Amino acid sequence: MKSVNPCFFIVLLCLVFFTCLQEGHAQTKKSRAQLEKEKAEVQKRLGEFDKILKQTSARKKNTLGELQLVSKQLETRISYISTLNREVNLIDNEIKATETKIVSLENDLKTLKEEYGNMIYVSYKLNSGVTIMTFIFSSATFKQFYMRLRYLKQYSDARKKQVAEIERVNLALEDQRKLLEDKRGEKQLVIKQEQLQKQELDQLKNEQQGIVKTLSQKEEELKKEIAATKKQQEQLNRLITMVIEEEIRLAKADAKKTNTKTTTTAPGSKIPLTPEGAALSSSFAGNKGRIPWPVASGFISKRYGTHPHPTLRGITETNDGVDIQTNSDEVVRSVFSGTVTKITTVPGMGGTVIIRHGEYYTMYSRLKTITVKSGQQVSAITPIGTVYTNKDGIAEVHFQTWKGLEVMDPSVWLSRK
Numbered sequence: 001m002k003s004v005n006p007c008f009f010i011v012l013l014c015l016v017f018f019t020c021l022q023e024g025h026a027q028t029k030k031s032r033a034q035l036e037k038e039k040a041e042v043q044k045r046l047g048e049f050d051k052i053l054k055q056t057s058a059r060k061k062n063t064l065g066e067l068q069l070v071s072k073q074l075e076t077r078i079s080y081i082s083t084l085n086r087e088v089n090l091i092d093n094e095i096k097a098t099e100t101k102i103v104s105l106e107n108d109l110k111t112l113k114e115e116y117g118n119m120i121y122v123s124y125k126l127n128s129g130v131t132i133m134t135f136i137f138s139s140a141t142f143k144q145f146y147m148r149l150r151y152l153k154q155y156s157d158a159r160k161k162q163v164a165e166i167e168r169v170n171l172a173l174e175d176q177r178k179l180l181e182d183k184r185g186e187k188q189l190v191i192k193q194e195q196l197q198k199q200e201l202d203q204l205k206n207e208q209q210g211i212v213k214t215l216s217q218k219e220e221e222l223k224k225e226i227a228a229t230k231k232q233q234e235q236l237n238r239l240i241t242m243v244i245e246e247e248i249r250l251a252k253a254d255a256k257k258t259n260t261k262t263t264t265t266a267p268g269s270k271i272p273l274t275p276e277g278a279a280l281s282s283s284f285a286g287n288k289g290r291i292p293w294p295v296a297s298g299f300i301s302k303r304y305g306t307h308p309h310p311t312l313r314g315i316t317e318t319n320d321g322v323d324i325q326t327n328s329d330e331v332v333r334s335v336f337s338g339t340v341t342k343i344t345t346v347p348g349m350g351g352t353v354i355i356r357h358g359e360y361y362t363m364y365s366r367l368k369t370i371t372v373k374s375g376q377q378v379s380a381i382t383p384i385g386t387v388y389t390n391k392d393g394i395a396e397v398h399f400q401t402w403k404g405l406e407v408m409d410p411s412v413w414l415s416r417k
Contacts, residue, residue, distance in 0.1 A: 035087055042080045045417070046073070048297045052327055052395075064222070065394030067211045067310060068301040069325060074204045077197060084194040091187045098180045105173045112166045215311045222312055232348040233320060236400070237407070240363055243342045243354055244405055247271070271359045271404050281358030284336055291335045291413045292380055294364055294399050295387065298326030299417070301396060304409040321363070321400030322410045328389045332364055332397055334378040335414070343374050349398060350388040362410075365398040 052069055215222065251272040273281065284291075302323035309315040338357035346352050351367030355378060368388040372378060389395040401410040 031090060035083065035090060038083050039080070039087070042076060042083060045076050045299075046080065048299075052298070052325060063392040063394060064215060064225075064310065065301065065325060065390075065392060065396065067208065067215060069299075070204060070208045070211060071310070072299050072301070074201065074208060077201050077204060081194060081197045081201065084190055084197065087190050088187060088194070091183055091190065095180065095183045095187070098176055098183060102173065102176045102180065105169055105176060109166065109169045109173060112169060212311055219312060222309070223315070226309070226312075226315065226317060228348060230318070232346065233318070235346050236349060236352070236363065236365060236398075237320060239342070239344065239346065239352070240354055240361065240400070240402060241405060244271075244361060244402065247341065247356070248404075273358055277358040279358075280337065281360060284357045284360045287336070288413055290415050292333070293324070293414055293417070294332050294335055294362075294397055295324055295326045295330045296333075297330060298324045298397075300411060301325040304411060320407050321398055323396050323398050325394065325396045326387055328387075328393075328395045329368070330387045330395060330397075331383050332367055332385050332387055333380075334382045334384055335362055335380060336360075337379045338362070338377075340372050340374055340376045340378060340384075343370055343372070351385060353384050355384075359404055361402040363398075363400040363402070365400075366396055 248271050300322050302317070302319050304319055304322050306316050306318045309317055334355055336355075336357050338355045340353060341356045341361075342352075342354035344352050346365060349365040351370045352363065352365045353367065353370060353372065354361060354363045364384060366388045367385040370385040372382070372384045378384065387395045387397045399410050401408045401413055
């Protein structure tokens with residue numbers, strides 16, 4: 001049986017080692033890029049919250065809106081600290097990998113130097129007392145002469161390659177040591193960032209506790225606000241229900257009058273639709289989770305559904321939409337293509353706009369100004385007005401989504417922030 005050259009296994013092991021290193025490096029780059037993207041997104045959100053907070057806290061009212069903003073900022077800062085912590089762990093792994101490479105390169109360099117020393121020693125022993133010229137010209141035959149010349153050239157080339165390899169490994173070692181130093185410096189910077197964020201977090205917690213304490217002393221005032229909001233919510237619901245019912249009635253009357261067969265009814269809907277309306281409904285439904293926000297900047301300050309009041313025990317609040325806190329005079333935009341079907345003013349909710357998207361409807365309330373007209377066709381991101389800022393400095397738009405006469409959670413339709 002033919003024996004296998006041991007060099008084959010050495011080469012194979014080297015190939016596997018370098019392949020693993022490359023894959024590990026590619027994975028680290030991917031993790032790093034993902035982490036940097038997350039950091040940038042969180043920093044952007046913190047910047048938005050800081051801007052909104054400056055506008056509201058300047059009035060020093062200690063309002064529910066300010067509490068919601070501080071709580072959201074607190075939540076986001078905790079997320080940022082978690083991201084920084086993951087970055088420290090990632091750098092630690094990179095430092096360990098670099099240290100392993102340095103040890104490996106140092107071993108390689110040691111081996112190369114030992115091999116080169118052996119080559120010099122063997123060369124000295126072979127040439128001891130015999131000059132190279134004597135060694136070559138003492139050949140008995142021309143073939144021996146040629147072979148000796150060839151041997152000397154190969155030996156000389158091998159020594160040159162060994163020197164070049166030593167220099168290459170030396171340079172690689174220097175690069176890795178510099179990289180290690182840079183990584184350790186980078187880690188210290190991230191740790192410093194993390195410490196600063198923790199200090200900010202402690203300040204926010206104190207601020208949050210102070211606002212909660214102040215609001216707890218305004219129980220009667222808050223209960224009146226809850227009752228007023230409930231009444232305003234009921235008015236909004238009656239308004240949009242009347243609008244939708246009227247559109248259903250008119251659509252059915254028109255279909256009966258014209259006796260047209262071009263109208264269709266979407267599954268589960270009582271609204272007759274033209275083919276264009278059905279296509280628009282399908283497009284709206286297909287963009288669930290990807291629809292743009294009605295404002296470019298802000299956060300959901302009051303979620304959809306029934307939730308405990310943030311400061312009053314045993315009290316719950318119900319919201320048929322979402323409230324989005326934003327900057328003063330922020331532009332409010334249509335979230336999808338459609339037709340403006342209603343423009344009105346609701347006491348306590350300011351200007352209100354209802355837009356139809358086939359069988360779907362979106363409603364925008366608490367507008368200071370309105371820049372569209374009833375019957376106007378709008379596209380996604382079309383400005384429809386500006387947000388109203390209340391006496392406490394809170395700029396908040398109320399947003400609802402409906403499918404026919406069924407109210408839905410708007411947050412599941414909006415794109416993720």
